[in-house]
Amino acid sequence: MKEYYFTEEHELFRDALKQFLEKEVLPYIDEWEAQQRVPKEIWKKFGEQGFLGLHYPEQYGGAGLDFFYSVVFCEEISKLFSGGFGVIPTVTQYMSSTYVYKFGSEALKQKYLVPVIKGEMISAIGITEPGAGSDVANIQTRAVRQGDHYIINGQKTFISNGFYGDYVVLVVKTNPEAGVHGFSLIVVDLDSPGISKNKLNKLGWHASDTAELFFEDVKVPVGNLIGEEGKGFFYLMDGLQLERLVGAIGAVAGTEALIDYTLKYMSERQAFGRPINKFQVLRHRMAQLHAETEVIKQYVYYCSRLQNEGKYAVKECSIAKLQATELANKAAYECLQMFGGYGYIEDYKVARVYRDVRILTIGGGSSEIMREILAKMLIDDKKYERPRPQTAQEVAASAAVVEEVMQAIRQRAAQGSLGTSLKFDFGSKKLFIDGSSGTNVVSEEDREAACTILINPEDMQALLRGELNPMSAFMSGKIKVQGDMSVAMKLQSLLS
Template sequence: MNFEFEEEHRILRDSVREFAEKEIMPYGKEYDEKGEYPWEIFRKAAKLGYVAADIPEKYGGAGLDYLGCAIIAEEFTRADSSIGSAVLTASLGCPMVKYFGTEEQKERYLPKVVKGETPSAIAITEPDAGSDVQAIKTKAERVDGGWKLNGTKTFITNGSVSEWVVILAKTQPDAGYRGISAFLVETGWDGYEARRIKKMGLNCHDTAEIYLKDVFVPETHIIGQENFGFYQLMRFFNESRVFVGAVQLGMAVGAYERALEYAKQRKAFGKPLIEHQAIQFKLADMWKDIEAAKLLIYKAAWLIDRGKANPALSSAAKLFASETAIKATYEALQIFGGYGYSKEYDIERYYRDARVGTIYEGTSEIQKLIIARAIAGKLRL
């Protein structure tokens, strides 16, 4: 058992860190205040192969393993919680196409993302269907040559900036989760409308409500088998939850490092904050939880790379890393005191940005439910 990165992963980490500290870290406050998608940074990251890095070289990607993708995610949000997350989630629609799309779909749509031409998106959540995926109401009705989609999706990352979106819709409304299919929809098609949602954090991270009104989807644009969308989605979550966990881990690391540096410089009662036991204990707890989160993330990614993705471990990694990010940003802000609450320092942004981690990509409660089912023998691993 080796707990050290192989040389290729160490080189990757160092290269990504150098890029992130130069091209991402200095601009966090600016993009948070502008609330604009970081197109220029997205394109720079894509040029270096850091966007959707697991996409095979055949389609223009770097062909990295999943551990490599987790390393990139951690380094990007360590540099900045908002820009890092925005650039990383450009790949959200890619896994469904990569694993279940036709060769034509892969050749046409995946290169657009890895080249930095457009982010991608996947639309699952609806106003009345979040954690309960089978409750979605968006319908796909068969017509000559394809389908017509009608419905509303909400909280869709990149919904108003992406050129294409994977839409989950009911093709057999009375069949519950067995009647869901996935479709590849271009956002320029008639009937597609997206409106950006204003949020507490991740302000340069596009989040939208999507309205689908008689959107015609050609026969060629169903992804995988009809009525198998739910099963495809579960495969997607096994990986995406580890990826989101790595995003949250990076936020925790970024907050911890900033708090540690501040505690060394700021003095109170005649000595640096770090010499006060109350502050030492906060930092010790942050370090401890971050190290534990790393082990969960790296092991879950390692299993994915060996074709042994474990749904319970993926959920545990996402659960622990996201809750660690919330605790770490909370304590970091406390260490900064009043300055942490001001816009002058990064910590208030990290605090806002980390909060959604226990909600999106499956709430903490859903992750615990998956783990519980696994240990009770009710979930096939």
């Protein structure tokens, strides 16, 4: 099956990369794990050998190759029994610098992409905050334009490459009132005045650095804006499928390496006068693990083909990420069991793998988020298309819908009293109804209410027009309720 996706040229590249890793990386992995740092000089060696920027054009120093060269790269660096080492180039090459290439100006590409391809710079992606992980829309870090600069204030956490890296592609709010149209991406040098860092002490991935980043009046040139202001959310959504796919590729390859390592140990370990690979219960567990790995690997290759063809494969990449990372955790548990007490000793690679794989079902979109994406597609008939910013006409039309909905609610709320407080959250707009004093007082204040209804304006418009059944909307997830459910039941009085 491998020949279906990989040509002779791909395999020659794989052989060259493996030889390089065996000489320049493998002998030092344990040392870098102990030091909790990989020297930057190694990435320059990668760049000199042409192992970086495989998917980037030659005009920036890349190789302009098809995606299956990147598959080979991700597979081989994931077989080194150091998730910390592998995450450094994958975050740089496939999760952060990609935004500079796809949406950045020519000046940004020359300043930040070319050095990444040469191995002279390490980059990070700054999304997660203490109160916003998978909930990207809840990001609070602000960037306020003042003349020719943005002034950035806020905090990021769990940022891979954030401590020793050179720059971060930062997700910020440039217009807090514009909902998803208020986010932007800005390149920020990590040695900029006003940035303070805290290196996090992790369970695994010891060779890599993961940081908390604090931004206090950090001054960044307007020219460091990636693309257009207000379009960052859409740029980000466009890149997440590649991030998830790369995670799946590495998870499967790491699992394969772990299985091979375990089988070798089982062939040497004696119990009751024979190798433990002769005991049926252990043989069958490994056979089952191998079968599951093969199935998921072929699906990941299929997803890689879709990526190579430029398809926006949300469902497929979500499945790949979910299944591959869950498999990696299962494999680490079962393979460690084959080692018995030795598996609990750090001298054996399986112990490190056991620590390293735990993050895989959390980072890059947790397994729970992957399942929810799939549930929305399977049950709610949600369609995910390649994201694009709204045109000026579409923005105007959306604003008109919001105003129509808010005016209709005001008129209906004036006819009675809820006896409590209710808030509608339309994303960019909020409508607060205070019915606690005998009459309903309606305002656009963003206050705490007994119950909050989260719904998009178009669905609310359909409810008000009688085109959407309230119970069906609730059951399908189009209406989300926070707080007192009994208050939500009074919604019907506003719809009739």
